[in-house]
Amino acid sequence: MKFDDAAAAIVAAGQRMDAMGWVPATAGNISVRESSGRIAITRSGCHKGQLTPAEVMRVDGDGASLEPGARPSYETLLHCGIYRRFPDAGAVVHGHSVANTVLSRRAGDEIRLSGYELLKAFPGGPTHETETAVPVLDNDQDIPRLQRMLDALWDRTPDAPPGYLIRGHGVYVWGKDMGHAVARLEALEFMLLCHLEEGRNAR
Numbered sequence: 135m136k137f138d139d140a141a142a143a144i145v146a147a148g149q150r151m152d153a154m155g156w157v158p159a160t161a162g163n164i165s166v167r168e169s170s171g172r173i174a175i176t177r178s179g180c181h182k183g184q185l186t187p188a189e190v191m192r193v194d195g196d197g198a199s200l201e202p203g204a205r206p207s208y209e210t211l212l213h214c215g216i217y218r219r220f221p222d223a224g225a226v227v228h229g230h231s232v233a234n235t236v237l238s239r240r241a242g243d244e245i246r247l248s249g250y251e252l253l254k255a256f257p258g259g260p261t262h263e264t265e266t267a268v269p270v271l272d273n274d275q276d277i278p279r280l281q282r283m284l285d286a287l288w289d290r291t292p293d294a295p296p297g298y299l300i301r302g303h304g305v306y307v308w309g310k311d312m313g314h315a316v317a318r319l320e321a322l323e324f325m326l327l328c329h330l331e332e333g334r335n336a337r
């Protein structure tokens with residue numbers, strides 16, 4: 135994918151996530167891996183529902199800005215970590231929803247989702263009978279340290295799903311392209327909301 139197409143896909147994803155209420159204030163960040171291997175990513179501090187293509191910039195695979203003076207997302211290294219580990223990943227989305235924030239604050243080191251039809255949107259099986267364990271990591275403002283925790287987790291669990299939660303912070307999800315990444319995000323957010331509602335009704 136070329137930069138202009140990547141920027142258009144990022145703008146559209148931001149609008150979709152905003153419509154769902156998943157990127158309040160300036161929360162969230164979004165990226166696409168271009169065919170060149172460079173990464174198109176949102177600049178830091180922009181409202182993701184009101185993005186313009188000028189608020190999308192390029193970094194290299196190590197997260198270094200390719201636009202002098204422009205500041206990429208504070209969480210750029212988490213995007214780079216996903217692209218480095220998963221060669222098929224072509225787009226990454228990060229949002230802060232109520233469901234992912236509340237559930238991750240209560241959870242241990244994973245949230246198990248089972249019996250949901252929408253599990254079909256995740257790898258691991260053709261039926262709803264599969265189960266997925268979404269990792270939950272402690273929040274950390276030291277992004278390189280957080281990425282080291284993720285690398286250790288993925289070393290231990292190579293079949294981990296294409297997404298994870300950061301406690302009290304948000305969710306990262308990826309896919310082969312933006313359509314795929316956003317569809318997975320929608321599926322995961324739906325299941326997290328169901329999980330939250332079930333917990334509320336059980337009390």
Ligand SMILES: CSCCC(=O)C(=O)COP(=O)(O)O
Nearest residue numbers: 160161162163178179207208
């Ligand atoms: C205002 S949200 C705090 C930062 C954050 O978690 C986020 O997702 C947005 O950071 P960015 O630097 O990508 O704008």
Ligand SMILES: [Zn+2]
Nearest residue numbers: 161162303304
């Ligand atoms: Zn965030």
